[in-house]
Amino acid sequence: MKSSINETVWYSEKRRKILLLLLDGQKNPEEMKTAFDVEWRSLILPLKELKEEELVCNPEGVYELSNIGKLITENAKPINGILNLFGKDTEYWVKRELDTIPEYLLNRIGEIEDCVIAEPELNDMFELPDDFISVIRNSRYIHSVFSIYHPFYPPLYAELAENGTEISIVLTESVFERMKEDRKEELIEIQESENINLFLYKKEMIPPPIIITDNLFSASFFNVNGMYDHRDIMSFSQSSLKWGEELFRYYQKAANPIPEFEE
Known part of the structure; x- marks a missing residue:
């Protein structure tokens, strides 16, 4: 037949x-x-x-x-x-909260190609991997969404901006308030940098932390309980970079520029 x-x-x-x-x-x-x-x-x-x-x-x-x-x-x-x-890492994806991704990008999530899931050892849970930092340092630009406070990023980004890297950061309100409390001087330094643009995201649904450069896409999708479990995806494919850049632009468009530090 x-x-x-x-x-x-x-x-x-x-x-x-x-x-x-x-x-x-x-x-x-x-x-x-x-x-x-x-x-x-x-x-x-x-x-x-x-x-x-x-x-x-x-x-x-x-x-x-x-x-x-x-x-x-x-x-x-x-x-x-x-x-x-989804077939490659089914266990990971069935436990992800993807509702904050706009439908037009969720329908195209298969454009994330050749990704790996990075999960640090227990002793390195709050450290940035050396190979990750190396990729970041060699990037011409960085587009990030900060919805989790991580103390290592502000000084790293300030240093990179000083060396000429173009950086755009979307901050959620909770991260922005935490930085004002704990990293006030670094926040002022970042805002005064000519190479860094800051945006404040005030929507109710919290976006996943993401980093897109000219050679890396990294995302930390929350689990179904809305928690960050230190399992990040990383990809270097052009298709992934394009998809990730569109996701960043979506959150950036929904945010407002932060022109100067507010006391």
Whole structure:
């Protein structure tokens, strides 16, 4: 019995990967072998099945998506990304509170690619990892949302701004008040810096702490109890950076600039 298009697309990861590869344009057999790092014979059957469903065609010896194949694959790509993201670390994601992410970005959360979950050792729970600091120090710009007070960031960001790094920070009210109480001098220094822009976020729903630079996306999504459990995601893929930047802009747009320190 001939399989349905639904089964052809979703019941085989290999067929799905072929469709996604061809979404970038036509490929010859050698390019497909290189992309998947496999022998050509392992691609013959899935390609045959895709051709039978008229999702793929191969005029003049190259493979490309048919019109219907392109339409289906373009719509399947976001779902495939979500499945890859949640399937890799299911235990982590089912325990995350994601309601503060706007719907248009939540629907595209699969654009977070190749992420790792960083969980510090007990003795290092309140320390910033050396490799993380190294990435931050080598960034041209930093966009951050501070919804958790962390004493290490103000002096680090002040130092980086002094060295020319462009920095934008969205602070929640609780973090802003804590900094005024505990880090008043550093807060004044940050506000007086020409390279740092501060924004105050007053919405009821607390956003997740996030950091986006030109080469890093990091987020600390709260768990379902609304608590920070020191489990952060990190990614260096361009797709993740773009998604994270859009998330930062969403919170920044909902915040107000903080022009000067208020006593």
